[in-house]
Amino acid sequence: MYAILWVMNLTKKQQRVVECIQAFQRAHGYPPTLRELAAALHVKAIGTVQGYIRALCKKGVLVQRKDHARALRLLHSERPAWEIPIVGHVAAGQPVLAPEHISGTLPCGGLVADPQHTFALQVRGDSMINAGIRDGDFVLVHHQPTARNGDIVVVRVDDEVTVKRFFRDGAQRIRLVAENPTMAPLVFTDTSRVEIIGVVVGLYRRVK
Amino acid sequence: MYAILWVMNLTKKQQRVVECIQAFQRAHGYPPTLRELAAALHVKAIGTVQGYIRALCKKGVLVQRKDHARALRLLHSERPAWEIPIVGHVAAGQPVLAPEHISGTLPCGGLVADPQHTFALQVRGDSMINAGIRDGDFVLVHHQPTARNGDIVVVRVDDEVTVKRFFRDGAQRIRLVAENPTMAPLVFTDTSRVEIIGVVVGLYRRVK
DNA sequence: TAGTATAGCATACATTTGTATGTATGTCAA
DNA sequence: TTGACATACATACAAATGTATGCTATACTA
Numbered sequence: 001m002y003a004i005l006w007v008m009n010l011t012k013k014q015q016r017v018v019e020c021i022q023a024f025q026r027a028h029g030y031p032p033t034l035r036e037l038a039a040a041l042h043v044k045a046i047g048t049v050q051g052y053i054r055a056l057c058k059k060g061v062l063v064q065r066k067d068h069a070r071a072l073r074l075l076h077s078e079r080p081a082w083e084i085p086i087v088g089h090v091a092a093g094q095p096v097l098a099p100e101h102i103s104g105t106l107p108c109g110g111l112v113a114d115p116q117h118t119f120a121l122q123v124r125g126d127s128m129i130n131a132g133i134r135d136g137d138f139v140l141v142h143h144q145p146t147a148r149n150g151d152i153v154v155v156r157v158d159d160e161v162t163v164k165r166f167f168r169d170g171a172q173r174i175r176l177v178a179e180n181p182t183m184a185p186l187v188f189t190d191t192s193r194v195e196i197i198g199v200v201v202g203l204y205r206r207v208k
Numbered sequence: 209m210y211a212i213l214w215v216m217n218l219t220k221k222q223q224r225v226v227e228c229i230q231a232f233q234r235a236h237g238y239p240p241t242l243r244e245l246a247a248a249l250h251v252k253a254i255g256t257v258q259g260y261i262r263a264l265c266k267k268g269v270l271v272q273r274k275d276h277a278r279a280l281r282l283l284h285s286e287r288p289a290w291e292i293p294i295v296g297h298v299a300a301g302q303p304v305l306a307p308e309h310i311s312g313t314l315p316c317g318g319l320v321a322d323p324q325h326t327f328a329l330q331v332r333g334d335s336m337i338n339a340g341i342r343d344g345d346f347v348l349v350h351h352q353p354t355a356r357n358g359d360i361v362v363v364r365v366d367d368e369v370t371v372k373r374f375f376r377d378g379a380q381r382i383r384l385v386a387e388n389p390t391m392a393p394l395v396f397t398d399t400s401r402v403e404i405i406g407v408v409v410g411l412y413r414r415v416k
Numbered sequence: 417t418a419g420t421a422t423a424g425c426a427t428a429c430a431t432t433t434g435t436a437t438g439t440a441t442g443t444c445a446a
Numbered sequence: 447t448t449g450a451c452a453t454a455c456a457t458a459c460a461a462a463t464g465t466a467t468g469c470t471a472t473a474c475t476a
Contacts, residue, residue: 011452011453013452013453014452028273028279028281029239029281029282030238030239030278030279030280030281031237031238033276033277033432033433034433034434035433035434043453043454043455044454044455045453045454045455045456046433046434046455046456047436047437047454047455048452048453048455050434050436051452051453051454052452055451055452064434065236066435067433067434067435067460067461068241068278068433068434068461068462068463069241069277069278069432069433069434069461069463070238070276070277070278070279070433071238071278071434072237072238073236073237074237106319111314111315111316111319111412129340132337132340132341132342132345132413133340134340137340139415140415151416199416200416201414201415201416202413202414202415203411203412203415204319204410204411204412204413205340205410205411205412206409206410207347207348207360207409207411208359208407208408208409219421219422219423221422221423222422241462241463242463242464243462243463243464251423251424252424252425252426253423253424253425253426254426254463254464255424255425255426255466255467255468256423256424256425258464258465258466259422259424260422260423263421263422272464274464274465275430275431275432275463275464275465276431276432276433276463276464277431277432277433277462277463277464278462278463279464
């Protein structure tokens with residue numbers, strides 16, 4: 001949910017209404033009518049929707065032009081040109097997104113689901129070449145402390161940050177696999193040496 | 209004027225109508241009604257506007273939902289600068305950016321230098337696997353009719369659109385190389401069979 | 417020359433759509 | 447308990463809006 005709506009003190013249902021209007025507008029290119037909204041919300045009475053609209057107008061989330069068809073205007077719905085930070089070398093024990101690690105930004109907000117918790121990391125070396133990740137590519141990383149088996153993750157092993165495929169073999173065994181036949185898998189029985197920084201959710205490469 | 213509209217053979221007035229719809233949508237957040245359009249065009253008869261809409265629909269610039277208020281949808285002319293079109297199958301002899309080829313948009317304007325002339329193409333097959341381009345990846349393509357030796361290009365060969373590495377060996381010889389050891393280079397002495405659609409300038413992949 | 421497309425005006429009509437006004441239920445705070 | 451509010455349904459009505467039709471005029475083409 002957008003941060004702006006959070007501070008507006010909307011009810012769950014009212015947020016759902018806003019989402020529905022956004023979705024409809026995205027899908028059709030124009031806003032919904034009250035009856036179309038009712039259908040989208042699985043509500044049978046337009047009176048109910050009238051109430052929603054009135055409330056949202058009062059809260060300043062929406063403007064409705066009186067007596068005009070389909071004249072709903074959602075405020076604050078313009079998608080910001082989000083930029084996600086490019087993270088460089090990460091020092092041991094420090095948070096990844098600390099300002100001193102950020103070497104630039106990549107303007108790819110719309111491409112990722114959660115730009116606020118996503119960062120880019122420029123890959124060095126060919127350790128993931130068989131996964132189609134090459135030297136110089138930017139991996140888009142969702143910053144999260146856990147991963148599922150088989151995920152491509154950004155991990156910190158001791159003092160080094162690398163990109164590997166992640167497997168947990170039982171409670172006390174973590175295996176990090178490089179997608180490169182010349183490199184052997186790394187196996188850790190001391191799981192505290194491995195810290196998951198995030199999961200790779202996308203990749204961007206500049207060609208030429 | 210937008211390149212797309214240029215190829216559609218619109219009359220001056222019809223272009224003006226498209227501009228008016230755009231302007232209205234920008235100003236209000238929703239499309240105009242026929243009567244609002246008439247007013248904006250300084251035309252007193254809605255019948256006139258009806259004619260415009262009918263013509264524009266026939267030319268594929270516009271979609272109007274029958275019997276619905278304000279349900280005008282302008283195709284591809286209101287494209288935000290940060291979204292580039294995703295081009296699907298391109299029929300022979302037709303412009304790549306014709307509306308019927310566009311299957312969606314990718315919000316990565318900031319990533320490319322010239323979003324207005326860049327589109328995305330989802331790659332099918334492993335013919336470029338050694339260039340790190342995999343099945344399902346989106347290549348970001350700058351729409352241009354020429355390429356330099358060694359560029360990765362999107363070309364139309366006869367009726368098929370493919371991604372290959374481009375080489376021109378002298379005036380009458382074009383060589384298209386797949387980055388896959390199992391595929392032999394394609395050599396053309398009849399250069400008219402090969403049309404360069406654009407040059408790959410970036411790559412985006414959704415992981416997971 | 418006739419035919420077609422574009423451009424424009426005017427009006428009647430049917431449908432879509434917002435508005436107003438009921439009723440009822442549940443929650444929460446005063 | 448009372449009052450305010452969110453939620454939900456139903457219906458009648460008026461305004462907004464698209465549709466259909468007929469008319470005139472100009473420009474271009476076959």
